[in-house]
Amino acid sequence: xxxxxxxxxxxxxxxxxxRIFVVVGLAGLVPLGWxxxxxxxxxxxxxxxxxxxxxxxxxxxxxxxxxxxxDWSHGMVVVALTWLLVPIIxxxxxxxxxxxxxxxxxxxxxxxxxxxxxxxxxxDLDHLAPSLNFWRHLxxxxxxxxxxxxxxxxxxxxxxxxxxxxxxRDERILPSVTSTARFIxxxxxxxxxxxxxxxxxxxxxxxxxxxxxxxxxGLMIFFAGFDTGGFAPQSTSVGYYHSxxxxxxxxxxxxxxxMSFGLHYALWTGRRRAVLENLETRTILSxxxxxxxxxxxxxxxxxxxTHVIGLTRQGFFQVLSAHTGTGFATVSxxxxxxxxxxxxxxxxxxxxxxxxxxxxxxxxxxxxxxxTVRAIVNQIREVLLPEGAVVGTGFNQAGRRRLTPQLAQAxxxxxxxxxxxxxxxxxxxxxYGIPLDQALFESVxxxxxxxxxxxxxxxxxxxxxxxxxxxxxxLGRLExxxxxxxxxxxxxxxxxx
Amino acid sequence: MRRLLVLCGLLVLILAPSxxxxxxxxxxxxxxxxxQYKGTVTVQGELxxxxxxxxxxxxxxxxxxxxxxxEPLLEGGERTGGNVGIGVxxxxxxxxxxxxxxxxxxxxxxxxxxxxxxxxxxDRGGESYLDVAELVLLEPGREFGEGISYPAxxxxxxxxxxxGVLWLRRPRSG
Numbered sequence: 032x033x034x035x036x037x038x039x040x041x042x043x044x045x046x047x048x049x050r051i052f053v054v055v056g057l058a059g060l061v062p063l064g065w066x067x068x069x070x071x072x073x074x075x076x077x078x079x080x081x082x083x084x085x086x087x088x089x090x091x092x093x094x095x096x097x098x099x100x101x102d103w104s105h106g107m108v109v110v111a112l113t114w115l116l117v118p119i120i121x122x123x124x125x126x127x128x129x130x131x132x133x134x135x136x137x138x139x140x141x142x143x144x145x146x147x148x149x150x151x152x153x154x155d156l157d158h159l160a161p162s163l164n165f166w167r168h169l170x171x172x173x174x175x176x177x178x179x180x181x182x183x184x185x186x187x188x189x190x191x192x193x194x195x196x197x198x199x200r201d202e203r204i205l206p207s208v209t210s211t212a213r214f215i216x217x218x219x220x221x222x223x224x225x226x227x228x229x230x231x232x233x234x235x236x237x238x239x240x241x242x243x244x245x246x247x248x249g250l251m252i253f254f255a256g257f258d259t260g261g262f263a264p265q266s267t268s269v270g271y272y273h274s275x276x277x278x279x280x281x282x283x284x285x286x287x288x289x290m291s292f293g294l295h296y297a298l299w300t301g302r303r304r305a306v307l308e309n310l311e312t313r314t315i316l317s318x319x320x321x322x323x324x325x326x327x328x329x330x331x332x333x334x335x336x337t338h339v340i341g342l343t344r345q346g347f348f349q350v351l352s353a354h355t356g357t358g359f360a361t362v363s364x365x366x367x368x369x370x371x372x373x374x375x376x377x378x379x380x381x382x383x384x385x386x387x388x389x390x391x392x393x394x395x396x397x398x399x400x401x402x403t404v405r406a407i408v409n410q411i412r413e414v415l416l417p418e419g420a421v422v423g424t425g426f427n428q429a430g431r432r433r434l435t436p437q438l439a440q441a442x443x444x445x446x447x448x449x450x451x452x453x454x455x456x457x458x459x460x461x462x463y464g465i466p467l468d469q470a471l472f473e474s475v476x477x478x479x480x481x482x483x484x485x486x487x488x489x490x491x492x493x494x495x496x497x498x499x500x501x502x503x504x505x506l507g508r509l510e511x512x513x514x515x516x517x518x519x520x521x522x523x524x525x526x527x528x
Numbered sequence: 529m530r531r532l533l534v535l536c537g538l539l540v541l542i543l544a545p546s547x548x549x550x551x552x553x554x555x556x557x558x559x560x561x562x563x564q565y566k567g568t569v570t571v572q573g574e575l576x577x578x579x580x581x582x583x584x585x586x587x588x589x590x591x592x593x594x595x596x597x598x599e600p601l602l603e604g605g606e607r608t609g610g611n612v613g614i615g616v617x618x619x620x621x622x623x624x625x626x627x628x629x630x631x632x633x634x635x636x637x638x639x640x641x642x643x644x645x646x647x648x649x650x651d652r653g654g655e656s657y658l659d660v661a662e663l664v665l666l667e668p669g670r671e672f673g674e675g676i677s678y679p680a681x682x683x684x685x686x687x688x689x690x691x692g693v694l695w696l697r698r699p700r701s702g
Contacts, residue, residue: 071632072676078681083687090691094698127680129601157576157592157611158600160632160674220588238588239581248578265577265590266611272580273588273615274655341654361655490609 035527036520040094040105048116049092051179055117056085058173059166062124066162074162075155077124084120107516110179114505114513118142121170128163130154132490135497138457142501144170147391149261149358149482150473150500152490156266161247167262168254174508175258175288177212177389195294203294204429211292219257219296226284233277248272256284259392261358261482269348270361278348281359289315289355289386291398293429306429311387314401315354322381323350329373346374353381356392358482368469368485379472383453383480384419393480393507395449399442400427406439406445448511452478456503463493478503544546555593556612562647562656562662570642571658572666573597576630588624590643591616591658592630600635600644603672615657616641627669638667 059082066075101109118141125137136152143150144167153159153167191304205211231249234240240248251264265271269278287295294312297305306312327346336342345361346381349370351358370378405426412422424434456474461467465487473487477500488500506514552570573593580588592613599605618641630636643660646652 065564071674073674076680076684078678079684079686083684083691086691087687090694090698129607129679132607151610154607154609155596155601155605155611155615157590157607158596158602158630158632158634185636237582238578239583244578249585265624266592267613267615270655271577271590273617273652335653336648336650338648338654339652341648341650343650344653345648363559364529366562366656414661435654458696490622 033266033523033527034520039096041099043100044108044112045092045106046095047092047101047105048112049089049095051113051117052085052088052092053087055121055173056082058169059085061168062162062169065165066160069117071162071163074124074160077127078162078166080127081120081123082454084123088120104516104520107513108520109515110509111167111517112167112378113179114145114509119146121145121166124163124166124420126151129428130156130159134492137489139192139497139501140167141170142504143482144168144260146392146480146504147171147175147258147356148477148480148508149255149262150477150484150488150504151262151482152497154490162249164264168251168260168264171258171260171262175260175394176216183350202480204293213479215292216295218299219290219512220348222257222284223253226280230277230284233274233280234272238274241398252277252281253284255428256281256357257288257391259285259288259356259386259390261352261478263359268361268362269359271362272364275344278344278361282348283431285351285357285359288357289390290388293389294387297429303491305427305429310401310405310428311397314399314404315384315387318384318397318400319350319354319381322354322377323347323382324379325380326350326370326374327377329375329377331371332372333370334372335369349378349492350381353378353401353483354384354386356382356385356394356479356481358476360483364484364486366427367483371468376466378483379475380478382414382472382475382483383449385479385481393478394446394448395479399446400428402434402439402442403446405434406443407483409434433459445510449478449507451504452503456499458497459499460487463496473500474496474503478507480504480507540691555591555614558567558614558645559560559612561620562645565645565647566647568642568661569612569658570640572638572640573613574638575616575626575636576611579629581620585620588631588657589616589618589622589623592640593612597630600672602631602633602674603635604661615655616660617657618660618663622663622683626665630669633672637665637669638690640664640666659673664695 057449063075063078063082066078087497118138122137122141125131125140126134130153131137131140139152204214227246227249230252231246234248235245237244248264254260264270268482269281291311294306294309327342330336330342348361380442383394383398384400386392387397388396409422425431426434453475456478457471460470460474469485469487472485476483539668553565555571555573558565571591573591574597576592582588590613592611592638594612595608596605597610601607627637628634633661641658641660642662643658646659647656648654
């Protein structure tokens with residue numbers, strides 16, 4: 032029997048939501064300041080409105096009793112509501128700018144930004160105000176690092192663990208959730224300084240941009256690369272830069288973003304051996320090699336590239352972008368749609384598999400793939416070995432762990448949910464007359480929070496398809512649990528006793 | 529005599545060495561079917577983004593051939609989808625004196641570029657771009673304004689004020 036939530040439950044949820052709204056409202060001060068500095072008064076006014084609404088709702092929430100009683104279901108509802116409401120309010124500057132076709136398009140890009148997907152419906156991006164461009168990319172940073180993690184750092188309070196886990200973070204790196212959250216943001220800040228400096232210097236000294244623009248590009252590409260987002264400040268994505276060095280620098284950040292923060296911690300503490308023995312590291316290296324080989328062979332067969340260096344550079348970058356869930360492209364969507372056969376398959380599989388658990392990347396995640404493969408191999412060995420033989424069931428993931436049937440089942444269930452999500456999205460796309468391969472590609476890209484496109488995602492696409500992709504992006508980012516818990520909470524509120 | 533002149537004129541036209549025609553291609557077509565346009569092509573559009581001055585004496589930038597190149601959204605242009613552009617490599621001396629490239633509140637110079645369409649250039653790691661030999665300025669760049677939204681400022685300030693009052697008058701424990 033479901034228990035109907037009482038007023039106390041709503042107050043606890045409202046208090047936590049208040050904390051998150053205040054944090055996002057304060058984050059909005061950065062683009063506001065940017066707009067003021069650049070005398071971009073129209074974006075300035077829209078940021079002021081957005082911040083006002085966030086702070087007002089935030090303070091309203093904070094006036095409710097504290098969150099010491101925040102339990103598991105409250106936490107899940109808070110997480111789901113955060114990912115539902117923050118993009119709605121965060122889309123206001125987009126709506127008011129006139130660069131988006133309407134509220135749904137603006138919401139689409141806000142969700143895409145926050146979920147670090149990178150699919151975009153913005154129009155005339157090349158004339159967009161820098162402060163709005165910055166807000167698009169800052170959404171990647173907020174979503175990738177975790178708004179809730181930021182709130183955990185700013186506000187101490189109960190229920191930290193449930194909020195942390197609800198936002199699809201699987202492991203605590205340090206003993207407390209707050210110290211883990213602080214570590215995640217410390218890693219991000221170090222990468223921010225190093226990444227922006229390197230990208231900015233490359234853009235300035237190698238690409239020949241003027242200094243302020245060089246660091247503007249560096250900052251935008253850092254946000255989108257390290258947070259495996261995929262937005263870019265110009266309409267031709269990373270292809271705009273026409274530079275292998277710039278692509279390589281962005282690539283390093285993409286890999287860093289797709290690594291779990293647990294592995295970052297291992298690297299920071301000098302435990303390189305732990306990194307190499309890690310199940311996720313081994314899995315992702317294998318799947319990357321496999322999808323890369325598929326794509327390169329596929330490209331060679333199609334004859335699109337006449338030289339091995341061109342084929343390798345373009346193939347490598349696109350697969351890296353797909354597997355890390357970033358979504359940067361150095362070829363146009365139109366050209367990507369001609370990558371048929373094995374190249375298409377390689378990219379699609381790379382997107383679906385995604386990066387590591389507890390990273391900023393999306394997709395099924397290497398941990399689940401590794402566990403699933405290990406469980407299947409163990410089952411086969413049990414069948415083949417003599418009766419009574421002992422089959423090893425351990426794996427390395429932040430220390431030695433035991434592969435229990437429950438763990439394998441959980442990994443397989445979430446993996447299957449992802450497959451179902453991809454297929455439902457593809458089916459709806461096909462219902463609108465989009466060819467199977469393109470519908471599947473775009474659906475996987477949305478559900479796995481990648482952002483590569485073969486041209487289906489555009490302002491003229493059907494509204495229902497936009498809403499489906501919005502749902503896919505959100506479900507994919509939250510890894511289903513928080514969204515299902517929220518639906519359960521709503522059901523209990525209506526039908527519970 | 530008149531007939532003789534016409535005949536001579538026709539002979540000159542027929543016997544004159546043929547000059548290869550340069551195809552003027554819309555960028556959207558060039559992107560859709562890039563492999564069909566090997567060789568010299570002419571494109572028109574707005575230079576946007578940045579002028580990247582490379583050490584080899586060339587400048588890299590982007591040429592957009594879309595409705596916004598004529599009339600950007602903020603100048604009252606219609607929404608017609610995303611931008612349509614290609615990368616262009618121009619000798620630095622051709623860029624000298626041009627207005628800054630297009631961006632926020634700036635319509636970049638409208639130009640006609642003629643050059644080699646390098647599709648998946650093996651010398652540049654498979655990049656596709658136009659290697660420009662000739663640049664004709666069709667229209668200089670221009671700047672335009674965008675006003676403040678007073679209703680948004682007033683409502684936003686009211687919300688912030690209300691949030692401040694609520695925060696100051698919040699119930700305090702103890």
